[in-house]
Amino acid sequence: xxxYQNLLNRALERxxxxxxxxxxxxxxxxxxxxxxxxDRHSVSDVTVLALRGVYQGSxxxxxSEHLADDQADGLIDKLIDNARALTVRxxxxxxxGSAEYPVLKKDKDDFTxxxxxxxxxxxxxxxxxxxxxxxxxxxxxxxxxxxxxxxVRILNSKGLDLGKDDSYxxxxxxxxxxxxxxxxxxMEIKLANRFGEFDVDALAALIVERGVRKLHGxxxxxxRYPIVFHNETFAGLIHxxxxxxxGDAAVRNLTALKDKVGTRIAGENVTLxxxxxxxxxxxxxxxxxxxxxxxxxxxVKEGRLTTLLHNLKTAAMFRVEPTGNGFKPGAAAAVGxxxxxxxxxPGHEAPDDLxxxxxxxxxITDLQGLHSGINVVSGNFSLQASGFTIQNGxxxxxxxLIVVSGNIFSLLNEIEAIGSDLTFTVQGTGSPTVRVGHLSxxxx
Amino acid sequence: MISxxxxxxxxxxxxxxxxxxAELFVEDTVGNSLQVTGAEVSDAxxxxxxxxxxxxxxxxxxxxxxxxDLSEDGLLKLAGEVSSAYEGEPTGGDFILEEQPARNxxxxxxxxxxxxxxxxxxYLLATAEAVMGYSDEISxxxxxxxxxxxxxxxxxxxxxxxxxxxxxxxIAVTAVGTRDGRMxxxxxxxxxHRGLEILDxxxxxxxxxxxxxxxxxxxxxxxxEGQTLPVVIHNAFGGVIFHEACGHSLEATSVAxxxxxxxxxxxxxxxxxxxxxxxxxxxxxxWGSANVDDEGTSARRNVLIEKGVLMSYMIDKRNAxxxxxxxxxxxxxxxxxxxxxxxxxxxxxxxxxxxxxxIIASTPxxxxxxxxxxxxVNPITGEFNFAVSEGYMIEQGRITRPVRGATLxxxxxxxxxxxxxxxxNLAYGQGMCGSVSGMIxxxxxxxxxxxSSLTVGGTGGAA
Numbered sequence: 001x002x003x004y005q006n007l008l009n010r011a012l013e014r015x016x017x018x019x020x021x022x023x024x025x026x027x028x029x030x031x032x033x034x035x036x037x038x039d040r041h042s043v044s045d046v047t048v049l050a051l052r053g054v055y056q057g058s059x060x061x062x063x064s065e066h067l068a069d070d071q072a073d074g075l076i077d078k079l080i081d082n083a084r085a086l087t088v089r090x091x092x093x094x095x096x097g098s099a100e101y102p103v104l105k106k107d108k109d110d111f112t113x114x115x116x117x118x119x120x121x122x123x124x125x126x127x128x129x130x131x132x133x134x135x136x137x138x139x140x141x142x143x144x145x146x147x148x149x150x151x152v153r154i155l156n157s158k159g160l161d162l163g164k165d166d167s168y169x170x171x172x173x174x175x176x177x178x179x180x181x182x183x184x185x186x187m188e189i190k191l192a193n194r195f196g197e198f199d200v201d202a203l204a205a206l207i208v209e210r211g212v213r214k215l216h217g218x219x220x221x222x223x224r225y226p227i228v229f230h231n232e233t234f235a236g237l238i239h240x241x242x243x244x245x246x247g248d249a250a251v252r253n254l255t256a257l258k259d260k261v262g263t264r265i266a267g268e269n270v271t272l273x274x275x276x277x278x279x280x281x282x283x284x285x286x287x288x289x290x291x292x293x294x295x296x297x298x299x300v301k302e303g304r305l306t307t308l309l310h311n312l313k314t315a316a317m318f319r320v321e322p323t324g325n326g327f328k329p330g331a332a333a334a335v336g337x338x339x340x341x342x343x344x345x346p347g348h349e350a351p352d353d354l355x356x357x358x359x360x361x362x363x364i365t366d367l368q369g370l371h372s373g374i375n376v377v378s379g380n381f382s383l384q385a386s387g388f389t390i391q392n393g394x395x396x397x398x399x400x401l402i403v404v405s406g407n408i409f410s411l412l413n414e415i416e417a418i419g420s421d422l423t424f425t426v427q428g429t430g431s432p433t434v435r436v437g438h439l440s441x442x443x444x
Numbered sequence: 445m446i447s448x449x450x451x452x453x454x455x456x457x458x459x460x461x462x463x464x465x466a467e468l469f470v471e472d473t474v475g476n477s478l479q480v481t482g483a484e485v486s487d488a489x490x491x492x493x494x495x496x497x498x499x500x501x502x503x504x505x506x507x508x509x510x511x512x513d514l515s516e517d518g519l520l521k522l523a524g525e526v527s528s529a530y531e532g533e534p535t536g537g538d539f540i541l542e543e544q545p546a547r548n549x550x551x552x553x554x555x556x557x558x559x560x561x562x563x564x565x566x567y568l569l570a571t572a573e574a575v576m577g578y579s580d581e582i583s584x585x586x587x588x589x590x591x592x593x594x595x596x597x598x599x600x601x602x603x604x605x606x607x608x609x610x611x612x613x614x615i616a617v618t619a620v621g622t623r624d625g626r627m628x629x630x631x632x633x634x635x636x637h638r639g640l641e642i643l644d645x646x647x648x649x650x651x652x653x654x655x656x657x658x659x660x661x662x663x664x665x666x667x668x669e670g671q672t673l674p675v676v677i678h679n680a681f682g683g684v685i686f687h688e689a690c691g692h693s694l695e696a697t698s699v700a701x702x703x704x705x706x707x708x709x710x711x712x713x714x715x716x717x718x719x720x721x722x723x724x725x726x727x728x729x730x731w732g733s734a735n736v737d738d739e740g741t742s743a744r745r746n747v748l749i750e751k752g753v754l755m756s757y758m759i760d761k762r763n764a765x766x767x768x769x770x771x772x773x774x775x776x777x778x779x780x781x782x783x784x785x786x787x788x789x790x791x792x793x794x795x796x797x798x799x800x801x802x803i804i805a806s807t808p809x810x811x812x813x814x815x816x817x818x819x820x821v822n823p824i825t826g827e828f829n830f831a832v833s834e835g836y837m838i839e840q841g842r843i844t845r846p847v848r849g850a851t852l853x854x855x856x857x858x859x860x861x862x863x864x865x866x867x868x869n870l871a872y873g874q875g876m877c878g879s880v881s882g883m884i885x886x887x888x889x890x891x892x893x894x895x896s897s898l899t900v901g902g903t904g905g906a907a
Contacts, residue, residue: 034701041529042508046495046781065512066472066494082488085478085561116529141703141824176703176824183705185824219899222670252481253584253620256627332491369829372818373851377620377627382668382851382901384829401827403670403851403901442670442901 002067018094019053020156024331033123048331055083059092063332091316096158098293111147129204141174186211217400219443226361239429240370247314248337266412272300276340294324343430347418351433356393379408403442451599457523462532463500474557475592480568497780554640556591578656584620598740606740619659630659635874665846668902674810675898681873683888689828689856696763696786705826715860721749725789731874732789732887739775758786778882792889796866810838826856867892
């Protein structure tokens with residue numbers, strides 16, 4: 001294996017003035033069940049090294065999984081070539097570390113101590129639980145258990161040496177439902193910090209309840225409707241637009257919020273919180289991928305934009321403090337900016353009351369195409385949606401194959417009511433149920 | 445990357461617990477990314493992916509494992525760990541590995557992996573300049589060159605040891621326009637299973653101008669008014685609709701488990717008689733081509749649909765067992781981290797007989813999707829969505845106003861039957877396709893087609 005300190009020293013000898021190593025080791029187990037049998041059993045152990053360093057005033061970046069000591073010089077050659085290619089003059093910082101780091105008290109299991117047989121049994125119970133619950137269950141498209149243990153170390157030439165060791169596991173299943181020639185599917189995923197948290201009976205019940213009620217969904221007539229968004233669905237929309245708040249997008253002129261810090265961008269009832277430390281969310285961070293301490297921030301407070309999210313570079317360019325949002329999209333990637341547990345602060349209304357108050361409205365429970373049907377620059381979205389009509393104050397008939405269209409900036413100013421039921425998705429974004437003004441629906 | 449003898453020993457360990465087939469996949473991939481923003485080189489990065497995976501079948505079940513320890517001890521340890529998921533005795537199954545002769549149908553003249561950045565930057569700067577120079581309303585240009593050179597070794601207990609090298613080079617152009625505080629983006633890319641020579645073989649300025657023109661046109665467009673109407677989908681990347689709405693549902697990944705709308709429909713009429721569709725991994729230097737698939741099977745041309753009749757699925761070794769069927773050379777994976785499964789390569793609808801002008805002229809009222817953005821599909825229900833990045837209304841048989849923000853939704857099985865005109869201008873576009881075995885380069889293609897009725901969403905109009 002490669003001696004990381006030696007790699008840093010070698011880079012400095014070669015004329016790199018500052019350098020940093022980020023190493024991630026991931027060990028995983030995946031189990032898939034299909035029709036009562038283990039269909040796939042997969043194990044993995046992979047280490048990725050990312051090296052960045054400053055050469056003649058520019059920061060170069062490389063990553064590798066070929067971690068033999070004789071590879072060091074080749075890595076440094078490429079790092080230097082990449083740094084020399086850059087003409088853009090941007091600030092760079094190799095960080096000596098924050099004065100202090102928050103401490104999280106989250107009780108986490110080492111999932112590897114539980115026998116594989118118990119994990120397979122969970123999947124069998126889940127699959128059987130789905131199949132027996134309703135005659136309209138046609139099959140289970142797959143049930144899967146995954147666990148990941150992730151160890152990270154950040155080591156740099158300014159003496160920073162930080163590490164973390166995290167693990168989590170999740171379970172999911174996809175139910176297929178059929179009746180009178182119509183077929184629908186429904187997938188749910190459950191992430192846990194402790195093995196004992198997996199309640200597969202509850203998960204099976206949820207999949208069947210939500211899947212069956214989609215059957216015989218139809219498009220509705222094209223017009224504008226009052227809309228209630230299911231909490232997880234609205235969280236998905238917030239997630240898709242989260243780069244609006246990125247200091248990196250601002251540097252690249254790719255967010256309309258670039259010059260809006262300190263101004264009102266949303267209704268007074270809207271407070272958006274970025275909270276890497278949030279105990280209710282699935283993933284937490286006490287420091288970002290550059291070693292900057294993480295903290296809780298109200299980035300939109302009562303409608304007013306208080307800050308963008310920054311890594312070390314973008315913070316320096318805007319002459320503000322880094323916000324601890326210098327995250328990589330993957331271990332091999334360069335540091336970017338991402339939100340962490342970004343969520344809409346909950347209100348006080350019960351979700352059922354929000355639905356009841358949307359007269360002749362639609363309750364949207366699913367949005368598709370969030371990677372393609374949105375324009376982050378303009379804020380416009382046009383997305384495949386499904387859900388239910390709202391009739392006499394209650395959830396009515398299933399609706400499918402419609403398009404909901406609007407603009408995120410308008411939407412943030414037209415939120416009429418916010419529920420009390422904040423929930424987080426596995427993407428790391430949260431929302432309560434939300435009722436908004438009218439949105440365009442295209443259907444029949 | 446590793447010797448035949450080591451591969452034999454690793455595969456031998458794989459079969460110790462009763463597995464009836466084992467495969468070793470070794471990979472060494474170098475990828476570079478270089479980006480120009482405006483007139484500045486804003487990003488340069490390199491990554492190397494390096495690892496091995498073993499896979500063992502026992503009947504219909506599969507065990508898989510991967511690591512980046514490629515030493516003999518590391519590989520034997522991995523094989524031991526993976527095979528320990530089975531409990532059983534060896535079933536015999538002696539094998540001797542035989543190296544398959546290397547052949548290369550996709551020659552590369554200027555390998556990009558080790559080429560210094562200085563050889564690449566000029567093309568990017570010139571392309572970005574062409575975007576910026578198109579109009580005062582263009583506020584930013586981002587041009588990205590990515591190249592990836594993947595060397596693989598695939599050895600199986602069927603006795604084959606196959607090596608292949610795949611080189612993918614792609615240039616992507618984004619234009620950002622600004623007008624009265626409104627911003628608009630347009631995007632296009634060009635990629636081949638080929639080296640840096642693609643930058644000389646294609647007219648990058650024309651590519652840049654096309655993106656800039658689309659951006660400015662859409663900057664002046666009104667919002668699409670949601671409605672259901674005839675839709676003309678243009679050639680090249682327009683084929684993404686067939687890829688998503690139909691192609692994924694023909695992959696054994698979903699067919700073998702009876703999870704596809706097209707399961708059990710071989711020889712049935714599933715599309716309009718005007719539709720013949722092909723998946724062809726052999727096209728020289730095409731974006732989705734390879735000499736062999738990721739199970740070591742030679743690439744081939746598969747007719748999926750002929751005159752509307754379903755002729756073939758795309759099938760990998762494992763799903764072939766479940767389907768009791770042959771394989772089609774369609775097994776693909778992003779890297780050693782993903783078990784391979786059936787995926788598309790270069791997938792397209794064949795030419796029909798109508799000209800582009802005839803299709804537009806015979807449409808009294810409709811929507812023309814000239815450039816498609818991305819989309820997604822649920823292969824179980826066939827329900828899909830696509831963003832349209834450049835769209836126009838068709839009125840009285842003529843293309844009239846540009847409209848923006850349109851999204852198409854529908855059901856794949858229905859749309860296939862509603863194709864009522866097929867043009868004669870087949871062209872291809874390059875995408876990255878994401879599915880269970882990761883992100884892979886895939887060509888989509890088609891001539892201009894017309895769908896008699898489709899729901900198009902948008903925020904415009906009085907509705």
